[in-house]
Amino acid sequence: MLSLQGFSWEEEDFFSSACRLLEEPFSLGASIAGFFGFIYIQDRASMLPPVALMPDRGAFVLDMCASPGSKTGQLAHIVGEEGFVLGNEVSPPRLATLRRNLQQMGLFQTASCCFEGQHIPLPGGFCDFIQLDPPCSGWGTVEKNPRVMEIWKEEKTLPLVSLQRELLKNAERLLKPGGVLVYSTCTTNLEENEAQVKFAQEELGLTLEKLSPLPEFVMDEPMLGMDGVWRLSPRIGDTQGFFVARLRKKNGGESFIPEERQWGEPLARKYVQELGIAENYLEYGDIAVFKESLHFVHRQAKFFPQNFAWQGMYMGKAGKSNEVQLSPRVRMAGDLPMTHFEGKDGLEKIKGLLSGQSFSCDFKEKNVLMAWNGLVLGRLKVKNKRLIWSER
Numbered sequence: 001m002l003s004l005q006g007f008s009w010e011e012e013d014f015f016s017s018a019c020r021l022l023e024e025p026f027s028l029g030a031s032i033a034g035f036f037g038f039i040y041i042q043d044r045a046s047m048l049p050p051v052a053l054m055p056d057r058g059a060f061v062l063d064m065c066a067s068p069g070s071k072t073g074q075l076a077h078i079v080g081e082e083g084f085v086l087g088n089e090v091s092p093p094r095l096a097t098l099r100r101n102l103q104q105m106g107l108f109q110t111a112s113c114c115f116e117g118q119h120i121p122l123p124g125g126f127c128d129f130i131q132l133d134p135p136c137s138g139w140g141t142v143e144k145n146p147r148v149m150e151i152w153k154e155e156k157t158l159p160l161v162s163l164q165r166e167l168l169k170n171a172e173r174l175l176k177p178g179g180v181l182v183y184s185t186c187t188t189n190l191e192e193n194e195a196q197v198k199f200a201q202e203e204l205g206l207t208l209e210k211l212s213p214l215p216e217f218v219m220d221e222p223m224l225g226m227d228g229v230w231r232l233s234p235r236i237g238d239t240q241g242f243f244v245a246r247l248r249k250k251n252g253g254e255s256f257i258p259e260e261r262q263w264g265e266p267l268a269r270k271y272v273q274e275l276g277i278a279e280n281y282l283e284y285g286d287i288a289v290f291k292e293s294l295h296f297v298h299r300q301a302k303f304f305p306q307n308f309a310w311q312g313m314y315m316g317k318a319g320k321s322n323e324v325q326l327s328p329r330v331r332m333a334g335d336l337p338m339t340h341f342e343g344k345d346g347l348e349k350i351k352g353l354l355s356g357q358s359f360s361c362d363f364k365e366k367n368v369l370m371a372w373n374g375l376v377l378g379r380l381k382v383k384n385k386r387l388i389w390s391e392r
């Protein structure tokens with residue numbers, strides 16, 4: 001799809017789905033693959049924290065400061081569809097961006113919530129893995145944002161340092177005994193990096209686990225004589241600055257024993273099939289109605305405590321008497337007619353649909369799946385014997 005639109009890239013060795021863009025005839029985000037969420041654009045170095053965390057397949061991960069969702073998405077790929085990633089974001093507009101991105105990528109193994117990370121009201125010992133990528137001074141992004149050094153001059157970073165500590169304290173509380181935390185920033189500031197790791201070791205009792213150097217990256221010598229963390233300086237045309245440390249909570253002490261609950265009003269199996277969603281998706285959870293919208297309730301989300309406010313991946317609108325309208329972006333395919341597009345010609349037609357064109361068809365159904373070279377992209381509406389793409 002991307003090569004037919006003139007893009008070229010090479011695969012990176014440090015992470016199986018990472019690719020380095022070589023040719024970009026127009027903005028990659030405006031490509032068809034970008035529109036349908038098959039790619040996510042981010043700096044090379046910002047992919048390192050999930051590589052350091054490397055949760056097991058099927059694991060539960062909390063991403064404490066998640067928007068726009070680069071790491072939530074990457075972690076969701078690592079844990080797979082049977083795993084689960086909860087992305088937390090304190091700012092409502094940024095939470096909306098996070099939710100949009102997760103839906104665009106079709107990641108039903110994710111959910112989101114909106115709390116101050118230092119006060120996420122989950123029970124202690126709830127999480128196997130935590131990603132903490134807190135707000136920081138961003139000195140490592142100076143190539144892109146030259147003003148950061150002025151905005152976040154030395155003493156101005158003090159409130160950030162204390163917020164990061166509060167976040168670290170809650171992360172330690174939320175980890176299960178033996179659980180793993182990755183702390184990362186995009187700054188080169190010692191106080192927000194190595195000094196915070198020392199705080200986590202000395203004040204919170206976490207153990208630093210050594211990360212092996214990655215040959216694909218030029219790494220700097222860590223400060224304070226610390227061994228086994230990743231420290232990168234910004235390098236023009238290559239990476240932004242980054243810092244990554246992996247910490248583990250000691251074994252012993254109690255884990256939280258969760259209880260399963262029902263969330264929303266799950267749609268009956270038969271109805272799910274009628275919507276053109278294959279039954280096998282229900283192995284991962286339910287598709288449930290919440291007031292006016294439809295969301296995926298992953299089976300791992302069923303263990304959240306009763307009063308915990310969270311939201312599963314958005315799947316569409318719900319009307320009265322359980323009448324639902326699936327979002328055109330729902331890629332979960334099932335027994336529904338499909339319209340196939342092939343090759344370059346097919347891409348041109350898809351571009352036409354996305355810009356408001358319609359095509360005549362003989363489908364009797366209200367919705368059909370749309371695929372390009374066998375890859376399901378989403379759902380088209382059938383109106384007056386014409387196929388249209390409509391997100392309304």
Ligand SMILES: C[S@@+](CC[C@H](N)C(=O)[O-])C[C@H]1O[C@@H](n2cnc3c(N)ncnc32)[C@H](O)[C@@H]1O
Binds near residue numbers: 069072133134
């Ligand atoms: C460095 S960015 C996270 C980037 C994200 N991890 C990614 O890779 O896409 C930090 C985020 O933390 C959010 N934030 C700020 N204060 C927070 C707090 N107290 N609790 C949770 N999130 C917070 C910011 O709004 C911002 O979206």
